[in-house]
Each structure stands twice: as C-alpha cells, then as structure tokens.
Amino acid sequence: MTDRRTFIAGLLATGLVPTLTWADAGSPAFVSAARRADGSFGLCGLSTTGQIVFECALPGRGHAAACHPIQPEVVAFARRPGTFAVVVNCVYRRESARLTAPDGRHFYGHGVFSGDGTLLYTTENDYDAARGMVGIWDVSRGYARMGEVPSGGVGPHDIRLMPDGQTLVVANGGIETHPDTGRTKLNLHAMRSNLSYLDALGQVADQLDLGELYRRHSIRHLAVGSDGRVAFAMQWQGDSAARPPVLGLHHRGGQSGLFDAGAQSRAEMRGYAGSVAIAPVGHAIAVTSPRGGVCQIFGKGAFQEHRLPDVCGVAGLNEGFMMTAGTGRVLYRDRDGMGWDVQHACAWDNHLISLPAI
Amino acid sequence: MLRRLAALLVLGVVPASAETSDISAILDGHVMPGYQTLAAQAEGLASAAQEDCRPDAPGLRTAYHAAFDAWVGVSHLRFGPSETEDRAFALAFWPDSRGATPRAVRDLIVQSDPVADTLAGFQTVSIAARGFYALEFMLFDPAFVQAGEGAYRCGLVQVMSADIAANAQAILTGWEGGYADLMRQAGANETFRDRNEAIRQIFTALSTGLEFTAQTRLGRPMGTFERPRPMRAEARRSGRSLRHVMLSLLATRDLTALLSDGDPDLDAAFARALDLAERMDDPVFAGVSTPQGRFEVEALQSAIDDIRRKVAQDLGPRLGIAAGFNALDGD
Numbered sequence: 176m177t178d179r180r181t182f183i184a185g186l187l188a189t190g191l192v193p194t195l196t197w198a199d200a201g202s203p204a205f206v207s208a209a210r211r212a213d214g215s216f217g218l219c220g221l222s223t224t225g226q227i228v229f230e231c232a233l234p235g236r237g238h239a240a241a242c243h244p245i246q247p248e249v250v251a252f253a254r255r256p257g258t259f260a261v262v263v264n265c266v267y268r269r270e271s272a273r274l275t276a277p278d279g280r281h282f283y284g285h286g287v288f289s290g291d292g293t294l295l296y297t298t299e300n301d302y303d304a305a306r307g308m309v310g311i312w313d314v315s316r317g318y319a320r321m322g323e324v325p326s327g328g329v330g331p332h333d334i335r336l337m338p339d340g341q342t343l344v345v346a347n348g349g350i351e352t353h354p355d356t357g358r359t360k361l362n363l364h365a366m367r368s369n370l371s372y373l374d375a376l377g378q379v380a381d382q383l384d385l386g387e388l389y390r391r392h393s394i395r396h397l398a399v400g401s402d403g404r405v406a407f408a409m410q411w412q413g414d415s416a417a418r419p420p421v422l423g424l425h426h427r428g429g430q431s432g433l434f435d436a437g438a439q440s441r442a443e444m445r446g447y448a449g450s451v452a453i454a455p456v457g458h459a460i461a462v463t464s465p466r467g468g469v470c471q472i473f474g475k476g477a478f479q480e481h482r483l484p485d486v487c488g489v490a491g492l493n494e495g496f497m498m499t500a501g502t503g504r505v506l507y508r509d510r511d512g513m514g515w516d517v518q519h520a521c522a523w524d525n526h527l528i529s530l531p532a533i
Numbered sequence: 534m535l536r537r538l539a540a541l542l543v544l545g546v547v548p549a550s551a552e553t554s555d556i557s558a559i560l561d562g563h564v565m566p567g568y569q570t571l572a573a574q575a576e577g578l579a580s581a582a583q584e585d586c587r588p589d590a591p592g593l594r595t596a597y598h599a600a601f602d603a604w605v606g607v608s609h610l611r612f613g614p615s616e617t618e619d620r621a622f623a624l625a626f627w628p629d630s631r632g633a634t635p636r637a638v639r640d641l642i643v644q645s646d647p648v649a650d651t652l653a654g655f656q657t658v659s660i661a662a663r664g665f666y667a668l669e670f671m672l673f674d675p676a677f678v679q680a681g682e683g684a685y686r687c688g689l690v691q692v693m694s695a696d697i698a699a700n701a702q703a704i705l706t707g708w709e710g711g712y713a714d715l716m717r718q719a720g721a722n723e724t725f726r727d728r729n730e731a732i733r734q735i736f737t738a739l740s741t742g743l744e745f746t747a748q749t750r751l752g753r754p755m756g757t758f759e760r761p762r763p764m765r766a767e768a769r770r771s772g773r774s775l776r777h778v779m780l781s782l783l784a785t786r787d788l789t790a791l792l793s794d795g796d797p798d799l800d801a802a803f804a805r806a807l808d809l810a811e812r813m814d815d816p817v818f819a820g821v822s823t824p825q826g827r828f829e830v831e832a833l834q835s836a837i838d839d840i841r842r843k844v845a846q847d848l849g850p851r852l853g854i855a856a857g858f859n860a861l862d863g864d
Contacts, residue, residue: 210858238864254862284864305630332864351630355762356752358863359745361630364622364660395864410864414616415734416715416724438723449859465859487859501858522858 197530200247200265201228205490207499208237208251208524218251218263221527223492225505225517231268233261238284239333239526243314244292250274250318254525256281256300256354262318272318279303280310280323281354285333288314288531290340298331298345299323305351305362307331309343309373327371327379329362332395338403342380343373346407348393363412368394370407370425383425392419396526398453398460398491403427406453406460411446421448422462422473434460436471436478443467443480449487450526454494457510461489461496465525470498472508479512488527499523556731559791560713567607567784568705574600575694575701582694586687588671588678593690597672600697601665601773605780609742609788612734613715614707620700623656624664627767628753635677637662638670641689642681649685652699655692664700666768668693673770732792732852739788740844746781747837750774754818755830761821769817778833779810785840793848802843806836 197203203220211217216236220229238254247265258281262272276282276299286297295312307326313319326334328347335344349368351361360366367390370383385392391413398406405425411417418441425431435441444464451462459474465487472479485501495509501522507514574596581596604624607615615621626634637659641649648654661667670677671690680686716734719725725734749767754774756762766774786803793799813829820826 255864353630355756356628357748359748359752361628361749364619364626365633415612415737442723442726449864465857468857468860485857485859501860525859525862525864 194245195247195264195266196245197247197265203228203265203530204492205497205527205529206240206242206249206265207488207527208233208240209519209521210236210524212520217521218249219521220265221497221499221505223497225497225507225515227519229265229268231263231265231270233263234259237524239286240528241286241288241295242528242530243288244290244531246292249528250286250295252282252284252286252297255284255358256352257284258282260286260297274312274318276310277320280308282310283330283332284525287334287336287343290336294321296334296343298326298334300330300352302353305329305353307345307347309334309345309377324373324377325379327373327382328369329366330368330393333397335397335399335405337372337399337405338401341375344397344399344405345371345373346394346397347371348395348410350393350412360412363391366391366393366412368392368409370394370397370405372427381427383431385423389419394423396448396451398451400453400458401455402458404453404458406451406462408448408451408462410448415446418442418444418446421446421464422451422460422471424460434462434473436473440471440478440480443469444471450489452489452491452496452527452529454491454496454510457494459491459494459496459510461491461498463487463489463498465501470496472496474510477510479508481506481508481512487525488523490527490529497527499527555791556716556719556728556735559735559788560716563788563791564607564610565708565713567603567610568701568708571600571603571607572698572701572705574603575698579691579694579698582691586690588673588690594672597665597668598771598773600701601768601771602776602780604665604701605777606784608781609738609745609785611741612738613712614704617707618703619660620704622664623660624697624700625666626661626664627666628749628765629661629666633659633661634667635670635674638667638677638689639680642677642685645682645685649689649692652692652695655696656699663693663696665697668697669768669771729853733854735788735792736849736852736854739785739792740841740849742781742785742788743837743841743844746778746785747834747841750778750781751818751830751834751837754821755827755834756821758827761827763817763819763821766818772816774817775810775813775815779807782807782810782837789840789844789848792852796848799840799843799848802836802840806833806840809833809836 204223205221216233241250249263252260258276260274264271280299283298297310299308299310308323310323311321313321326345330348330350332348333346347369349366372381374380392409394407396408407423420433420435421444422434445466447466449463449465461472463470463486468484470481488499498506503519505517578596578600581593715724716731719728719731725731754766
C-alpha cells in the first residue's frame with residue numbers, strides 16, 4: 176500500500192501539508208472500541224461490510240467515541256468515570272492529543288463535535304456539586320479546554336448535535352455518582368432524568384421530563400434523525416421486576432412517546448437499553464439490550480427482533496442496522512431482516528459510532 | 534440426590550444451571566425470616582416510642598438499635614415489595630449526599646409542622662424526613678434533641694417510629710401476600726418467566742448488596758487519600774457504622790451459602806472479611822484520616838472486593854449467569 180500515506184509522509188517532510196481525509200484512513204463507516212484478542216484495548220474503524228479498516232491501541236477500556244466531521248480523527252473516551260480521552264489520528268494510527276478532565280470533573284464516556292469540527296463537547300460530572308456539565312474544547316488549539324456549561328440535569332451521558340448544526344441534545348440520566356464511591360448510585364430515591372436541548376449560548380432551550388411514573392427511568396443514549404427527531408434509550412432503576420419500555424422518541428414542538436411492542440418484547444429488554452440508532456433511509460429505530468442479548472427494530476408498521484448474545488453497539492446503515500457484540504460478532508440486518516454476519520477475534524465495546532458522512 | 538438424578542433421567546433433560554439453588558429454601562430460610570424480624574422489631578420500636586419518647590430513654594434506644602439491625606439484615610433484598618411505593622427509601626434514605634435529611638427534619642421541628650401530628654399526614658412528607666436515618670438525628674444528634682418544642686419532638690419521634698413500623702409491615706405483607714409465591718412459581722407468571730429469572734434477581738440482590746457495603750458503607754467515609762471523609766460514615770451519630778458492615782456481611786454470607794449450596798471457599802472469604810471487621814476498634818471509621826486507620830478500612834474493603842470477585846466469577850457462572858463483556862459492565 177503506497178500509497179497516499181507514504182506519499183503524505185513525504186510531503187510532510189517538505190513542509191507541504193495536504194489535508195488528511197477519512198479516505199486516507201481506509202474510509203471507515205463506523206468506529207468502535209474493543210478488547211483485542213491479546214487482552215489489550217483498541218479503537219477500530221469498520222467498513223460497511225463489517226471489516227476492520229484500521230486499528231489503533233488505546234491505553235485502557237474504551238466506551239464511546241466522537242468522530243471529527245472532516246479530519247480523520249476520533250476522540251475515544253474511557254469508560255466512566257474516566258478522567259481522560261484520547262485523540263486518535265486514524266491515518267497514522269496513533270494518539271495525537273489527550274484530553275484531561277479539569278479538577279473536580281470526570282467524563283461520562285460520550286462527546287460530539289460541532290458541525291464544522293472546530294469544537295468538541297463532552298459530558299462531564301461536576302461531582303462535588305452533583306451537577307451535569309458539558310465541557311467545551313478547542314480542536315484547533317490541540318483540544319485546549321475552552322469552558323463549560325451546565326447540562327440541564329444530573330448525570331449526563333450521551334450528547335448529540337441536532338441537524339441545525341448548533342443545538343446540542345443531552346441525555347441527563349439523573350443518577351448522581353461520585354468518584355469516591357465508583358459507580359454507586361447515590362440518589363435513586365430522588366433521581367429525575369431528562370432530555371435537554373442546549374442552544375448556541377449553552378442555555379437550556381427545551382426539556383423533556385418523563386413524569387412521575389418514569390421518574391426512575393434513566394435516559395442515557397441518543398440517536399438523532401435527519402428530520403430532527405430524537406430517539407432516546409433508557410435504563411430502568413426502579414423495581415427490577417417491572418419491565419417498562421426502554422425506547423422513546425421526541426420531536427421538539429411535536430409529538431413524543433415510548434415504543435411498546437407488548438409485554439413479551441418489553442421483558443426481552445430487561446429494562447435496560449445499551450444503544451440506539453436511526454436508519455438513514457426509512458428512519459427505522461433500533462435499540463439493543465446486552466442484558467437481554469437482543470436488538471429490537473421498530474420500523475414503519477414492522478417490528479423485528481434479532482437475538483445476539485451481549486449485543487450493545489448498533490448503527491444505522493441504509494435501511495438497516497449494523498450491530499456489534501461483546502462476543503466479537505458483527506451483524507447487518509436490512510428492513511426485511513436479511514443480511515450477513517462476520518466474526519472478529521475481539522470483544523466489541525458498548526458503542527458503534529457512525530462517521531458523520533454516513 | 535439419587536432420586537433427583539433419576540427424575541432427570543426420566544425426563545431426559547439436563548438442568549440449564551449446574552447448580553440448582555432451591556428458591557423456596559432461600560425464601561423460607563433467608564428472605565421471609567428477615568422481613569418478619571424487621572416487622573416485629575419495628576413494631577417494638579413504635580411501642581417503645583409510645584411508652585417513652587425521650588431521646589435517651591433506654592427502652593427506646595434499645596428498640597431503635599434492634600429494629601435498625603433488622604433493617605440492615607434485609608437491606609440487600611431491594612426488589613419487589615420493598616421498592617413498591619418507595620418503601621425501602623422511606624425506611625432508609627442514605628446516602629444523603631446533599632444533607633436532605635437534617636434539612637427536612639429541621640424544617641418540621643422549627644415550624645412545628647402539624648403534618649406530623651398524624652401517621653397519615655407524616656407519610657406525605659419528604660422521604661428524606663422519614664425512616665431510621667431521620668430518627669437517628671432525633672435520638673442522637675445534640676443539635677436536634679433540643680431543637681424546637683419538646684412536645685413536638687416527642688410526637689415526631691413517635692410518628693417516625695410508627696411510620697417505620699407501618700412500612701416494615703407493608704413490605705412483609707407484600708412478600709407474604711403474593712410476591713414470594715411469584716418467585717416460588719417462577720415460570721407460571723410474567724414477573725418471573727422462568728426459574729433462572731428468579732435466581733438472577735436474588736443473585737443481583739447479593740452482588741448489589743456487597744457492592745453497596747464495599748463502595749458506599751466503606752467508600753464514602755474513606756473518600757480519597759488526600760481527602761478522607763469520616764463525617765460521611767453511615768449512622769455515625771448512633772455509633773453504628775462498622776456494625777452495619779458486619780451485619781450486612783453476615784446477611785449476605787447467609788444468602789451466599791443458600792445460593793452456593795454451602796460453598797466452603799466462598800464462606801471462607803466471608804470469614805476473612807468478618808475477622809478483619811471484628812478486629813477493628815473503630816466503630817464509626819473515624820480512623821480513615823490516619824494512615825493506620827485507613828489501612829485497616831482499606832484491608833476490609835479489599836476483603837469484600839475479594840468476595841465480590843468470587844461471587845461474580847465463580848458463583849455467577851455456576852448459577853447459569855454468565856458474565857458478558859457489555860451485559861455486566863453497565864455503561
């Protein structure tokens with residue numbers, strides 16, 4: 176492979192710096208963190224056929240990642256409560272920068288770039304105040320910390336950019352934790368989750384609260400459709416014998432509701448959704464449950480259920496979905512439930528992240 | 534054993550889990566006695582408060598300790614009736630990282646709020662003002678035992694105790710009035726669609742209980758090396774912090790024995806942790822600020838983490854609960 180990479184290295188030496196693109200990184204469609212066969216941890220780029228197109232070592236177990244919209248660069252977050260995130264150059268397959276959470280903050284494992292790629296937003300915990308924050312980082316200055324704004328709730332987890340390219344939508348899970356006590360949930364008796372929309376000034380412009388009945392339902396993961404609808408996946412913190420719906424859809428200024436395909440299919444999810452995705456074509460919504468070992472797909476008038484042990488990652492592809500599991504399996508299923516399976520010698524971590532272009 | 538084997542051969546099936554824990558034995562030998570004791574001791578607390586509501590009345594204090602002990606003995610069994618109507622939270626609002634309990638109790642006293650005049654009224658107040666931890670302020674905190682009006686304080690102690698008794702009874706009624714049968718008859722109902730779901734629920738309660746003791750009961754006062762937080766120890770005002778760790782270890786040890794068919798290796802891990810706890814001369818973990826004291830609490834925490842590891846890696850798979858890379862990690 177001589178290639179543009181070698182060629183570019185030559186150019187770099189001459190001081191003529193071309194702009195690297197995602198094509199230089201093998202044109203991945205998705206990225207995911209993984210535990211590799213030798214026990215080490217890494218970040219992988221995946222093609223639309225489930226093949227690994229690049230791989231890069233990570234210093235520890237990853238969680239989610241944020242893909243830069245233009246440069247072949249991914250910010251890989253440690254699993255919560257992590258205090259660092261690694262910026263991976265996907266062409267040279269190495270760490271190019273590192274983000275360290277400021278004093279009194281830790282990351283929650285998710286982040287997203289602004290539409291033009293100049294800023295990175297990260298969900299963080301101001302743990303002594305039990306307040307969710309969104310950290311703001313300046314990409315062009317080597318990911319220097321620029322500032323922060325409150326996330327509009329406690330325990331923010333996933334964060335996404337709305338199609339207007341400005342508004343952020345944050346899943347405030349509602350659960351208070353403190354690094355002194357690991358992942359112990361400190362406020363279940365008082366928890367309250369919400370979905371918050373932050374405008375360009377960082378103000379909460381809109382908020383969805385699920386009400387008293389679902390007070391113990393933690394909104395944690397998000398997918399945003401090109402039409403601005405926000406699919407949200409939840410994790411139930413109430414009585415474990417209750418099996419509430421775990422997938423909802425919110426349309427700002429319009430209707431919202433929860434998806435319920437009956438008691439049997441609710442029970443399959445075990446009150447715990449791991450990831451959610453919207454198909455770019457047709458806008459079906461997929462939600463995974465690693466505890467139930469199942470991925471459920473809600474399409475227009477159609478419901479599908481795919482069994483896959485330890486499935487968690489899911490991303491939309493055409494009219495269907497690609498799914499990744501802790502067993503190393505990668506699956507694609509189209510709107511008719513047809514597709515392919517690929518087995519890798521690694522354990523795929525929680526999230527399969529689409530590149531912005533896909 | 535022979536008879537069971539024969540039955541399996543006749544049916545031609547192999548059980549999904551290598552070990553077949555007896556759900557009825559766990560209910561009859563652990564869960565039901567635990568909640569029966571709690572209901573009885575809580576009733577005793579309510580009577581003692583009626584008889585003599587003074588914070589230092591020996592009868593009241595003895596009854597308080599006995600009822601609180603009984604609660605800690607079931608505090609890992611957080612599912613079903615204990616979660617209905619937030620009963621367990623109304624019994625035990627802790628950790629209270631924002632100081633909601635002292636604030637809510639103080640508000641009641643300062644305003645002599647008549648809402649606490651009746652049990653029905655009191656059951657509408659913030660759950661932070663209810664239960665064992667709120668009552669602890671009334672009985673043991675110098676700032677509270679003299680606050681406001683004496684008669685109001687007396688009534689508050691009595692209504693708090695009556696509320697604890699009513700709540701404990703409601704949980705027991707929930708178990709006896711149907712929930713235990715749902716577990717016994719797992720497979721014949723939607724709550725537990727098969728036996729494995731009932732076992733998984735009990736296993737989750739065990740691991741969560743151990744995690745709570747290691748990370749919260751010990752982790753909160755430990756804080757960090759640079760910043761230990763001894764004032765965050767659970768029930769330190771009544772001198773019960775270490776006692777809670779020991780009681781919860783005893784209770785989870787009992788449940789582990791029933792789940793594991795008396796596994797000696799697991800039991801030895803509990804014995805090691807309990808031995809460390811018994812040798813500690815620090816009932817409220819005040820020593821976390823000193824190197825030696827901190828070392829002791831850390832050693833106890835490691836011993837409990839060792840139990841947790843064994844439970845997750847040895848007991849879980851034997852019960853047919855396989856650890857998944859994602860499924861058991863949370864997000």
